[in-house]
Amino acid sequence: MPELPEVETVKRTLENFILNKKIKDIEVIYPRIIEDDVEVFKQRVVNKTFLKIDRVGKYLIFILEDIAFVSHLRMEGKYQICTKETSLSKHDHVIFYLDDDTQLRYNDVRKFGRMKLVDKESYKTLKPLNQLGKEPFEADVNEIYQRLKNKDTAIKTALLDQTLLAGIGNIYANEICYAMHLNPQTKAKALSKKRVKELIEVSSFILNEAIKQGGTTIHSFSANGIDGLFQVQLKVHMQEKCPQGHDIKKISLNGRGTYYCPICQKARR
DNA sequence: CGGACATCCTGGGGGC
DNA sequence: TGCCCCCAGGATGTCC
Numbered sequence: 001m002p003e004l005p006e007v008e009t010v011k012r013t014l015e016n017f018i019l020n021k022k023i024k025d026i027e028v029i030y031p032r033i034i035e036d037d038v039e040v041f042k043q044r045v046v047n048k049t050f051l052k053i054d055r056v057g058k059y060l061i062f063i064l065e066d067i068a069f070v071s072h073l074r075m076e077g078k079y080q081i082c083t084k085e086t087s088l089s090k091h092d093h094v095i096f097y098l099d100d101d102t103q104l105r106y107n108d109v110r111k112f113g114r115m116k117l118v119d120k121e122s123y124k125t126l127k128p129l130n131q132l133g134k135e136p137f138e139a140d141v142n143e144i145y146q147r148l149k150n151k152d153t154a155i156k157t158a159l160l161d162q163t164l165l166a167g168i169g170n171i172y173a174n175e176i177c178y179a180m181h182l183n184p185q186t187k188a189k190a191l192s193k194k195r196v197k198e199l200i201e202v203s204s205f206i207l208n209e210a211i212k213q214g215g216t217t218i219h220s221f222s223a224n225g226i227d228g229l230f231q232v233q234l235k236v237h238m239q240e241k242c243p244q245g246h247d248i249k250k251i252s253l254n255g256r257g258t259y260y261c262p263i264c265q266k267a268r269r
Numbered sequence: 270c271g272g273a274c275a276t277c278c279t280g281g282g283g284g285c
Numbered sequence: 286t287g288c289c290c291c292c293a294g295g296a297t298g299t300c301c
Contacts, residue, residue, distance in 0.1 A: 001294070032277090058295085074295055075278090091279095110278050112295070128296085153272070162296080170294070255274080256294070 002073045004058060004135065004167030005210035010079060011055045014104075017081045022049045022099040023064075030093035033106065035116040044117055045069065057132045057166030061123060068120040070129065071106075077113030080105045132166040136203035139165055145196040148188040155191065156184030157254045159203075168203060172210070174237040174259045176203050183265045184258050185251075236260055 002010065026042050028034055034041045048064035055061065060071045071077075080092075082103045094106040094115070106113065116128075123129055134140070144164065151158050158164055159173040168176065177184040179202045180195075191199065239248050242261035251258050 072296080075293090108278095109280070110294085112278065114296090151271085157272095160295080254272090 001075050001169050001171065002058065002077070003169035003172050003210075004055075004207050005172075007055055007058050007060060007073065007167075008211050009214050010073070011053050011060055014060075014079055015053055017102070018050045018098065018104055019052070020049060021102075022047065023096050024099050025097040027095040027097070028093070029095070030111060032111065033093045033108070033113060033115055035114050041069070041115070041117060056124065056129050057135060057162060058169065059129060059132075061118070061129075063120060066120060067117060068123055069115050069117050070123065071115045072113055073108070074112035074114070075110045077106065077108040080107055132162050133164045135167050136165055136200050136207060139200045139203075141193065141197045141200060144200060145191075145193045148191055148196060151188035153188055154185045154253050155182060155188045155199075156258055157256070158188040160254075160256065165200075165203065167207065170256050171234065171237045172203075172206055175235060176206055177260060178236040178242070178265060179206060181265055183262075184253060184260050 023046055026046055028038050028042070031038050044067045045064065048067065050062060050064060052063040053060060054063060058072060060073075062069050062071065080086075082105050084101065084103065086103070086105075089105075089107055091107045091109045091111075092105045093108055093111065096104040098104060106115075118126060118129075134143075147164055148155075148158060156173050156177055159168050159176060160170065174184065176199070180199060182195075182199075235243055236248055236259045239259065242248055242264055244261070244264055246261050246263045248259050249262050251260075
């Protein structure tokens, strides 16, 4: 599942391939990917040039001359640069035909990803981006502490709440808890301000390290699309043993697979 | 308002 | 070996 580091990697990779190219046409094979009326989306986007790509949390924002659209990859969304010779995948859902005869294809096995037109000037202050909390790099300790101290949920569940902190998904939530020696089931409100400060620092560090390594990919690698470059060394997520050699335990928290080491991650707070 | 849970989808894994 | 069933999972909507 692409999280902040993977989406950042996709952004940086796509910049090399699509900036300053004009969209000659769009083919929408699976319309539900587009949240707008498909004809309106096409009309606003065709004959426009990709000027810039932005990223907020796990969202990509493609900025054109007088419009922009946000794209969320959800579970398995990928972008791929193709030529007309590249055979169509059964999971290619949207094709942007560019003016240098390359194609930008959106591929998504689960069909969960979405695209939506947004205002080019004010997208950060409109839905859905205005719902997001700050990314860990910019998060304010006092603000996060104030929000967590009222939360009765598990800290790992709170880390997945994009309105609290933007960009963390299930993989990094598990890894962050491990790095904190924190049991993921610990109540969010049990964390001291000192631990919240540490939580933000650890989150920033882990996300930054993953960006440096090109993002993590669980399912498929870059051969199948731009979705991260290398496998980051995960310490608990989908692992059997922690780095100390202890057995990893898998539980479900709020319906999400949660991996932790019961020995290394006591309910310390 | 916060929290729990269903929904969307498909491939893959488990069970037989 | 093969088929059927079930289920994970990010964001959103609904319900209480």
